[in-house]
Amino acid sequence: MAERWLLQGATVVTGAPEHEDLPCGDLLIEDGLIVAMGRGLSAEGCQVLPLTGKLVMPGLIDTHRHTWQTPLRGLGADWTVMDYLAAVRVKLSPVFRPEDLHAGTLAGALEALDAGITTLVDYSHCISSPEHADAALQGLQDSGIQALFAYGFAPGPEPSPAFPSPEHRFADARRLRAGPLSSDSGRVRLGIALTEMQVPWEQSRAEVHTARALGVPISLHCSAWPVTGPSEVEQLAREGLLGPDLLFVHCTFSGDEDLARIANSGGSISATPESELQMGMGFPIVGRALRAGVRTTLGCDVVASNGGELFTAMRLALQSERGRANALAGLPRRLDLKARQLLRMVTQDAADAIGLGAITGSLRPGKQADLVVLSADSLNLSPLGAPRDAIVMQAHAGNVESVMVRGKLVKHRGVLLGTEVSAVRRQVLRARDAVLERVGGMSALLAEHARLEEHWDLGAGRAPGATVSR
Template sequence: MNEPTQPAGRGARPAPGAPVVLRNATVLTMDDRRTVLRDTDVLIIGERIEAVGPALAVPEGAFEIDAGGGIVLPGMIDTHRHMWQTAMRGYGADWTLTQYFVWYYLQHGKHFRPEDVYAGNLLAAIEAIDAGVTTTVDWSHGLQTPQHADAAVDALEEIPGRFVLAYGNIQAGPWEWTAAPEFREFVERRFRGGDMLGFQLAFDVTGDPAFPEKAAFEVARDLGAPVTTHAGVWGATNDDGIRLMHEHGFMTPGTVYVHAATLSTDSYHRIAATGGSVSVSTESEQSCGQGYPPTWALRAHGIPVSLSMDTSVWWSGDLFSAMRATLGADRAREHLQAHAEGQTVTHTHLRAEQVVEWATRGGARALGMDDMVGSIEPGKKADVVLIKNEHSPVMSPILHPYGHVAFQAQRGDVHTVVINGRVVKHEHRLVDVDLAKARRAVESTVEHLRGALGDEAWAAGMNPDVPETKILDNPYTYTDFRTAATHGG
């Protein structure tokens, strides 16, 4: 090792494969003790973190980044994002969950072509890395054909982020599409190992006593693929689905239960006992109606938590807002419950450091990647984010680093993003990413969808009336099963 080199000039970019060192940062290591290190360097060589400490000596030719006055933390991890829907960013800002089901599940979701899935995934992938989200689960339940699936993966492989394709298809029963030979051929053809693109199966369990989803779980087991499922969603999935999964032995440590907002104590016990985790999408749950964000219940039952943003059809595509909303929702409930009992909360139970952990290492644990990413420690893969903005009055002073990340920082403060040792964003600008191409693809998708629906339906869809027919009985078009929990028992 040589003496430290001079900091890189503004606008400079590292040479391919060159070591990278971030100097003099406040480092949130997210190790087992949630250690905070001041005036600390992080040295990256190849794909991994080589060293963490003050005034590190670095190899000749290392690319230096002045991180003084900034916060370095592990790359954030989003465990549930419907990336294929990103072309419709903001379209459903005033939707309820029912209106989402009507639009995507029952009416217009079938209009998406493979190229539309590609466009949504491409823009979503760029959006993720721009916001410091280095690993994203593409909860891709719009894969009506293998061609749609190929398009989804094509987009993910084009962007230098870490992704997990959670394969799903809301237009057919999971016991049907998982049994198709072309599905198995797609998996064998596109997933050849490596840690930049993972694989899950994404489907829901309706609670039908016949448990037709059993066949899909068996395929997942055969493939060695974890299952991610929307559980505890008002009007769609309930405790019966959890019970059926448990009775048939399909609840595993790798299972990710999304939302889990309307479950009973018994269901939470089953999740805790089998080692599963819950992906909480607080902005989604508190806005569109899955149920109250369940972090209070998950903490009470010792269930691991990760965070997700769900879909850009409603909300922002970053985890800063997810952390902020999660703290707000959990604390609001704690205060309201205390007030109802004539009490006052003097010390909040959910702390900023916990939600920052959920947004980073919590996601790594949920995806079985904790030995690889999720913390700033030597030997881990170099998925690292620097939050620093000399032009923002919000980024000074930094007194409580965890609180600053959770409540003060935002997407515009993401200065540098390193994924797998590669600098993909620096000085607030993406590196070697063609955003213009993604915008053109999305414009084409919007034009197609608007044409397929017609101008009147397109405009009405932004604030649709609920049809008079009893569409609330069940959002899933592939089953006739009804229960009281789906408004038609």
């Protein structure tokens, strides 16, 4: 028999332009899909969730997170991007074993669900062997989240790599596409995370061609610091490789020409304001990208240093951009960037950016029931003014009471369902202790700055103020 839910009497923020928000509405859900929205819907044959005083909104979508780094939580509060690259990409990444990747990915995905994130782009760039890939994927599958498992092509600096060449990695991605990730309608789907384009261009080109042959979305770190050569966007444009399947991450140092190229190709940007502002990766591109007509979304990025929820990311993106614009304007007459635009960036626009816009990102009949119940009766949300604005300006992850992914309750009344959180915590703690022990402890982490130049073109090694302008 079909599973039917009636969510009753909530303030419904649809996030869909063609469907107005409902001050007191019902949602009827059948077999994972929203089948009706309105007032006074029949509860016949339904499990009923009475939601008076609550707010129902589309599930949030994080378009850039390195979920595997969850065991490193709290280590990077004061890291610059150089510290991060030295500690995580050079030193720690090679000592992560499959079980550590599983623990980190599972705990990180659960953290995301707990904070109302129903869909995640997991930029999984610690894939040192097929076993690592399987373990990370298993973490996503075990969590219950909907995800794009963006298989990382970037090699770690392992002394004896299990993948001796890029072609070996490509073959492993093809293995997943032919096997567990062959479906384009599964809860976890395949994506590709490219190596930073500071490897020989032939490799980058081969990575893009491999991803396109797999027919999956592609993401890449892009213009997060100044480089001496042509930008990633420029290189892709020269060979006609831009396209709507590309999700560019950061773009803080992208020029107007590159933003126009991304906009014209239908590509998208994921800005990660918290890591960008902290680490010296330039100024979040949100305002400039929106003005250039680029579909712009948000991600949490480095959960070793910053928070893993999108309410904070929305406010940081909004207020940092307002701060920049206001500083230039003197006493501003109006605020160009509106709060509700940020909500769209973490819902419908994010879904569109990864090819899922037809099935998730807003609440309307025909879409998956990917949704969040917020405690609109909490002190920090009462009295509820304009609901879309309140979500951006006042809500926090502690307001997330219940979460549904594809019509399945994964969190209810504040508790994650179907998972033993204390066991996951023990698992991720073990992973943290094991990887730190393998590198000789915290004090050894930042000793690798000198090796950074072997892997990345860090330009002048400092962020110019050039992008902090109109």
